[in-house]
Structure formats: structure tokens, C-alpha cells
Amino acid sequence: MLSEKSTATVRATLPAVGAAIGEITELFYTKLFAAHPALIRDLFNRGNQNAGLQKQALAGSIAAFAVHLVEHPDTRPDAMLGRIAHKHASLGVTREQYEVVHEHLFAAIAEILGEAVTAEVARAWDEVYWLMAGALVAVEERLYAEQQVTAGDVWREWTVTGRVEETADCTTFRLAPADGAPAPGFKAGQYVSVQVELPDGARQIRQYSLSSAPGSPTRAITVKRVHGPAAAGPDGEVSNHLHARVRTGDTLRVSAPYGDLVLRDSAAPVLLASAGIGCTPMLSVLEHLADTGHAAPVTVLHADRSPADHPLRDDHRALTHKLADASARFWYEEEAEPGDGEGRMDLSALPIAPGTHAYLCGPLPFMRSVREQLIARGVPAADIHYEVFGPDLWLASA
Incomplete structure (x- = not known):
């Protein structure tokens, strides 16, 4: 819950922050990747960054969280937080990375808003950030514990046991653990992250839904190849890599399964x-x-x-x-x-x-x-x- 004093400050400054949130997130990512280039190479989706999609998503989630704290102080936007936490868990995001984000996000806020960021304003928005970060970390740590993995180490080698061309642009890859150990359980509707090493050395990550059922003896992902301008640039680089280069017998680095699009009531229509x-x-x-x-x-x-x-x-x-x-x-x-x-x-x-x-x-x-x-x-x-x-x-x- 946001403190009473910070609630008043956030409510008063929401219009200014909201109007500038796009600029703030743009500068934030510029600062973040300048200081930590490995993040854009090996963690963040380069295609989404180039298209501005990740910036829009970050801006929308921060604004929505702040508005929720002000308008509904006794609750949290758990559906939004859950979706973000599942995505973070599939990437292996760690508690320490929230410190890095905080440093560069607040540097961007101060630079964009200038003198409007008084000590009181900074404290209020700092409280908003850590309430959101703390909620996400708590969910992510629970998700890691459920899959018996640790933050930053969600990956496992899987062997491609089969490949089926479903349509001209969609291919199913059947997978089994490379070490022969039992595959981890998952819930129908969940996804995994797949990390591939590209020709430039980047280890890019994308999420793909599991198209097989939990009871199936093997796991399967069905990947759609991205065409158009994206096919020549970062947007389609992982899907095109999988289609062009990955064959039966190859190995892939695959995360534990995550995602909250799962059955809420097993008996309901x-x-x-x-x-x-x-x-x-x-x-x-x-x-x-x-x-x-x-x-x-x-x-x-x-x-x-x-x-x-x-x-x-x-x-x-x-x-x-x-x-x-x-x-x-x-x-x-x-x-x-x-x-x-x-x-x-x-x-x-x-x-x-x-x-x-x-x-x-x-x-x-x-x-x-x-x-x-x-x-x-x-x-x-x-x-x-x-x-x-x-x-x-x-x-x-x-």
C-alpha cells in the first residue's frame, strides 16, 4: 500500500509523469543498454526494442500500476503483475536486476522532468517503483521455487526429436530433455523461452507456447516464421533461425514452463x-x-x-x-x-x-x-x- 503522503504526491504528479512517460522510458533504455550492453544482446528482445514495443509496454505498466495505487489503495493489479512476473521468470530475471533498472529509470525521470523532480516527488515515485518491484520479485521467487530452479538459471538443454512443417510458415519442433531426465511438469496453456545463439554471437530469447498437453510423452512448440521487414532484421531473427537451421538431433536451450493462461475452473464451460x-x-x-x-x-x-x-x-x-x-x-x-x-x-x-x-x-x-x-x-x-x-x-x- 502506498503511504498517504506519497499517494497525494503521486496523484498530483501523475499528469506530468504520464505525459512524459514515453520520453522517460526511451531515455531509460538508452542509458540501460549503454551501461549494460549484454542486456540487449542476451536478454531483451532486440526486435521489440527496435520497434519501440517494449518501451510502450513498460510505460503502460508503470502508469497503470501508479493509477491503481492511487485509485484502489487497498488492492493490487495482480493480473497485470502476474503476466509480467511469468514473463520475467521465463527469462531468469533476478532480484539484483531491479536495482539496475531503478538506477537508470530514475536517472531518466530526473533528466526528463528536471526541476519538477523535487525530493518529495522522487521519494513518492521511488515508493511506487519498489512496491511494484517487490510484488514482482515475490511472485517470481515463488515461480522459481515451484519449478525447482534458481533466478538466472532457468535453462536446460533439450534435444529436437522431430520436426513437422505444419504450414508454409509454421513448424512444430518436438523436444525431449537432452540428459534423459524426466521433463518438468507444466499446465496446459503455458509457454517456454527458447534461447538461440545467432551468427553475431547474440543469445536472443523468445517465448513459444507449448502446443502439446501436459500428459504427452514429449513437449512440442509450434513456431511461426516472421516475414516482411522483420525477416531481415531483429524482429524475426529467432523464428527464422529455428526454421532455417534447427533440425532433428539438434539441441536447444529451453526454460522451465511459465505463463498464466491456464484453466481457472476445471469444471466450468x-x-x-x-x-x-x-x-x-x-x-x-x-x-x-x-x-x-x-x-x-x-x-x-x-x-x-x-x-x-x-x-x-x-x-x-x-x-x-x-x-x-x-x-x-x-x-x-x-x-x-x-x-x-x-x-x-x-x-x-x-x-x-x-x-x-x-x-x-x-x-x-x-x-x-x-x-x-x-x-x-x-x-x-x-x-x-x-x-x-x-x-x-x-x-x-x-
Whole structure:
């Protein structure tokens, strides 16, 4: 809880800080990477940095946390903190790195806001930062303990036991621990980080959802190759490396599994809505529901450019048919087949069972649209859960 004095100061300075938060985060990353170049080489996503996405996400999360402290002093934004903590845990972020971030973030605040940063203002925003950092560290340390790993050492060598070309741009890599030891458990819907060494020596990291179910004998990730300008630059460098260079028998450095897009109520009706490669965590959840004999209604929804672009399309349908009370509906922008929807996902005529928990994964505009439609249909916001690829821009763009 933010102290009463700091609450008043933060409330008074929120407009000025909020207006400058983009500038502040831009300067923060410049200072951080100048002092610690290994972070941009081996920890931060270079593509997201070049595109400005990580800066937007950081700005949005800080602003949202500060607003929450002022407007809801007796609670914390646990959903936001949980998503950030799971992502940090998958990267092996340590408590000491929060000290480094604090140093350069507050140097940026002082430089951008100048004389407006009085001692009182600095103390108040320092309190905001450490409340957020402390909450994140606590969650991250719990997550590390659950996976029996230590901060900064979440990695394990895995052997690629198989490779399947799902579509022209999506490939599934089947994995097994290189040391032959049992694979760590995970929850359906979670992801792992994969670290690869690129030709320039950088050890870049990306997150990929596990597309297999927890009960499967092997693990699987399905990776979509990034095209366009990103393919020639940092945005697509890891996905293109995996597609072009990684074959059966190769090894990958893979983190312990993390992510909070997991079933909240195992007995409730479920709605799984995805777009593009966002179907991968949904396939894991769907297979888990089939394996455990889920009896409540399950609604499976997916949107894509065309049937040929839909990763794991046959699995999507086959797993749906395994369930006692399930239906699937797909929407395609092009070449929709009989029974499929055309264009964007439209839930206006879709039957939704009372008590449904909805799980969304895909591009942010898609998830915003589906969430709005679900709320309009009476699904409580608290029962709608989502996963964001890359930096969480939901708050930054709100």
C-alpha cells in the first residue's frame, strides 16, 4: 500500500509523469543498454526494442500500476503483475536486476522532468517503483521455487526429436530433455523461452507456447516464421533461425514452463478463441480437456487468413470431436470452406453457456474485439483471460 503522503504526491504528479512517460522510458533504455550492453544482446528482445514495443509496454505498466495505487489503495493489479512476473521468470530475471533498472529509470525521470523532480516527488515515485518491484520479485521467487530452479538459471538443454512443417510458415519442433531426465511438469496453456545463439554471437530469447498437453510423452512448440521487414532484421531473427537451421538431433536451450493462461475452473464451460499462431496454447488446453474427460460445454473458435494458413487445423477439429460436448467454428479472410465463417470472428449468434470461462490468444486488436463481444453477451470481465505475444501492450494502448 502506498503511504498517504506519497499517494497525494503521486496523484498530483501523475499528469506530468504520464505525459512524459514515453520520453522517460526511451531515455531509460538508452542509458540501460549503454551501461549494460549484454542486456540487449542476451536478454531483451532486440526486435521489440527496435520497434519501440517494449518501451510502450513498460510505460503502460508503470502508469497503470501508479493509477491503481492511487485509485484502489487497498488492492493490487495482480493480473497485470502476474503476466509480467511469468514473463520475467521465463527469462531468469533476478532480484539484483531491479536495482539496475531503478538506477537508470530514475536517472531518466530526473533528466526528463528536471526541476519538477523535487525530493518529495522522487521519494513518492521511488515508493511506487519498489512496491511494484517487490510484488514482482515475490511472485517470481515463488515461480522459481515451484519449478525447482534458481533466478538466472532457468535453462536446460533439450534435444529436437522431430520436426513437422505444419504450414508454409509454421513448424512444430518436438523436444525431449537432452540428459534423459524426466521433463518438468507444466499446465496446459503455458509457454517456454527458447534461447538461440545467432551468427553475431547474440543469445536472443523468445517465448513459444507449448502446443502439446501436459500428459504427452514429449513437449512440442509450434513456431511461426516472421516475414516482411522483420525477416531481415531483429524482429524475426529467432523464428527464422529455428526454421532455417534447427533440425532433428539438434539441441536447444529451453526454460522451465511459465505463463498464466491456464484453466481457472476445471469444471466450468470453456470458450477458447484464437487467431493465427495464437491457437498453440489453445491446442494444449484442448488436448488436456480431452485427456481429462471434461464434461462441460467447450466452444472452440479460431480466425486466420485462410485454411492453408491455419496451424494444426486438423488437430484443432480432431481434439474438439474427442470431447463430450464441444463445437468448433473457424473464420477465414480468404477461401472459407462451407460451414466456416468469412471475415472477422463474429460472436453475435454464438451460443454461450452460463458460467463460461473464456481464454483468448492472438493479436491485440483481435483479443480486444472478442473481449468486447463476450462482455456484450454477458460474460463477466473477470472470466475472460488472455495471453499476449511479446510485450503486453494491452495497458499501453488502453
